[in-house]
Amino acid sequence: DTAVSQTPKYLVTQMGNDKSIKCEQNLGHDTMYWYKQDSKKFLKIMFSYNNKELIINETVPNRFSPKSPDKAHLNLHINSLELGDSAVYFCASSHSRAGGQPQHFGDGTRLSIL
């Protein structure tokens, strides 16, 4: 029944490792997003895909690479993890790329870098 689901919920790893986070939505939405919420709880958009096409790419280090195999899935791969990457990463989806569409969030992936 979960609308937007992310795996894993928790990720604890060492600096320098590479890791991936997966996201799937069953809402039939066309647009998906990755957000980062830092320790101060500030939620900032990283990427957005519309029907497998990258439409938003904010100023994010190129160690972060999103991939959307189809419109229901959006994954995030992070290379060479750094301490500053520790945060909660949220996936979200909306009906379309048009303005005014509310976004629905997954439960988040808490990434901790040792």
Add this chain to the structure above:
Amino acid sequence: QKEVEQNSGPLSVPEGAIASLNCTYSDRGSQSFFWYRQYSGKSPELIMSIYSNGDKEDGRFTAQLNKASQYVSLLIRDSQPSDSATYLCAVNSLIYTGTASKLTFGTGTRLQVTL
């Protein structure tokens, strides 16, 4: 300059009172505005959306929008302890390419409803 500003709080109100949460934004072209509630350790949950000037009511929640003043607010009537959470204001605006829009979030206001 912050694009969406909120008072971080905590805003403390007694149970049964009205909680008033405020948000200002900088992009005059913004057309869509949202309030999300986030409990500690949980994901943001949409509680209100507003698109035109004036008030919009949904149960105990009222969103108010004044585009001329670039101001959005959320009123919670008959506040309950279960309303204690961080409330995030989000403003939708076009990205520079004009081909998509994005939500910009404020840093949130932490609300505490006391017994």
